[in-house]
Amino acid sequence: EVQLVESGGGLVQPGGSLRLSCAASGFSFSSYWMSWVRQAPGKGLEWVANTKQDGSGKYYVDSVRGRFTISRDNAKNSLYLQMNSLRAEDSAVYYCARDVGSGSTDVWGKGTTVTVSS
């Protein structure tokens, strides 16, 4: 079964850091671009970042560039999002998703919740 499972969310103070993980199974992870998408409580979807199959290309939305780093370990079938200098507006459910072309994402995890609050 094709599956993505996120972990690592939690409560963190403003200015703090958190590392999200996404474990992939059931498909050839190293063959796909991978993305992170977030959704603030009661709000719409926001694309956060994505990375090429070999991790050589990494792209970010302006609001997180310089604070967040996307990475992957193809040997472990895992995707990561290192989040630094967190702000209240980063509070959201973070989804890991498989990119199948032009940004379309056909497999999503259930998400992990990040809350930034003092």
Place this chain on the structure above:
Amino acid sequence: QSVLTQPPSVSGAPGQRVTISCTGSSSNIGAGFDVHWYQQLPGTAPKLLIYGNSNRPSGVPDRFSGSKSGTSASLAITGLQAEDEADYYCQSYDRSLTAYVFGTGTKVTVL
């Protein structure tokens, strides 16, 4: 505020046809970038409904169809069913923002 604008809500009776618009600009849809559509049922992750403007992934009923023209795109749902009650989002790429962008989202209500 997203650069892709959708109506906040649309509604229809069971069996009816509803359409959801996604209005962009020359920086995204009008620049030729593909449009994708997602369905998000309450409390769940989004599901890819339409990719590449008008293509359905396997398993998506043919009641769902997508189109694109100029700086806009549309999702049509024919034969509306109670299970279609959900939030729907369009997505494309914006070359000015150099980022993928989602639409503002539309809540579909089945009367």
